[in-house]
Amino acid sequence: MSITSDLIRGHTDTIILARLVDADNYGYEINKSIQQRTNGNYELKEATLYTAFRRLEEGGNIVSYWGDEQTGARRRYYKITDTGRETYHRLIGEWKSAKEMIDKLIETEKMEDKK
Amino acid sequence: MSITSDLIRGHTDTIILARLVDADNYGYEINKSIQQRTNGNYELKEATLYTAFRRLEEGGNIVSYWGDEQTGARRRYYKITDTGRETYHRLIGEWKSAKEMIDKLIETEKMEDKK
DNA sequence: TAATATACCTTGACAGGCGAGGTATATTAT
DNA sequence: ATAATATACCTCGCCTGTCAAGGTATATTA
Numbered sequence A, B: 001m002s003i004t005s006d007l008i009r010g011h012t013d014t015i016i017l018a019r020l021v022d023a024d025n026y027g028y029e030i031n032k033s034i035q036q037r038t039n040g041n042y043e044l045k046e047a048t049l050y051t052a053f054r055r056l057e058e059g060g061n062i063v064s065y066w067g068d069e070q071t072g073a074r075r076r077y078y079k080i081t082d083t084g085r086e087t088y089h090r091l092i093g094e095w096k097s098a099k100e101m102i103d104k105l106i107e108t109e110k111m112e113d114k115k
Numbered sequence C: 001t002a003a004t005a006t007a008c009c010t011t012g013a014c015a016g017g018c019g020a021g022g023t024a025t026a027t028t029a030t
Numbered sequence D: 001a002t003a004a005t006a007t008a009c010c011t012c013g014c015c016t017g018t019c020a021a022g023g024t025a026t027a028t029t030a
Helices: A012-020 A027-037 A046-058 A082-105 A109-113 B012-020 B027-037 B046-058 B082-105 B109-113
Strands: A062-066 A076-080 B062-066 B076-080
Touching: A012 A027, A012 A046, A012 A062, A012 A076, A012 A082, A012 B082, A027 A046, A027 A076, A027 B082, A046 A062, A046 A076, A076 A082, A082 B012, A082 B027, A082 B082, B012 B027, B012 B046, B012 B076, B012 B082, B027 B046, B027 B076, B046 B062, B046 B076, B076 B082
Parallel strands: none
Antiparallel strands: A062 A076, B062 B076
16 A cells, blocks of 8 residues: 555545536546646555445445447446535545544644644 | 544554654553543544554554553553654654645535635 | 557455453442 | 442454456557
């Protein structure tokens, strides 16, 4: 596992849902948009990506359908459900709490004094 | 696993090292200080805690020694090593990067517009 | 025609978290 | 006296998410 992957772990679902909030999209494109957002510093591994799609679909957070491309490779599109939107907002909230909590936890006493 | 545990995953080592930067301490007390810092919202499970101690010691980040209590249960104290301090600073840096990256990744286009 | 890009997918290994269980000592309540 | 709680340590084995490695098929570029 890479350096960052352990820190990103647990955010995969949120990251994917975020990419589906505004519009339906397909796996390959979702992953590219994630790479672009981090200027190439991060990419979801394909196995992780497709595992997450299955998990999200089983949980009723997304639904999928095949695109009607006349040329090129077939694409499986994903659409976020109402449940998925709820999940997304909940996860965003949890991230905000977790972020504060981790910041508190990894500080030393000296760092607190600086405040 | 609880709600937050997946989000905290990967930070356990950093959290423990942070508690040892200023002074040696023993497991039980370390865990209590973690609970206090989050006002009881988070605690490392004992199994997680001791697994992490073993991992950190194997990695040369901490060393341990038995306290010389004349009464009460025995205590195993941990001391951070120079390697451990290096690791700690590296992990703090990685957390800062990861935090920014995740923030970028879980935003929607609309959220960006608000900036 | 070989290589690269697009686009999908599965299997099995690995690592961290943790529930459940255990040991032993000291204090407090009944 | 004794039961309950707090302190303090520990291990085993399961679960879950990540991902390396492997696969398929189509279209474009060298």
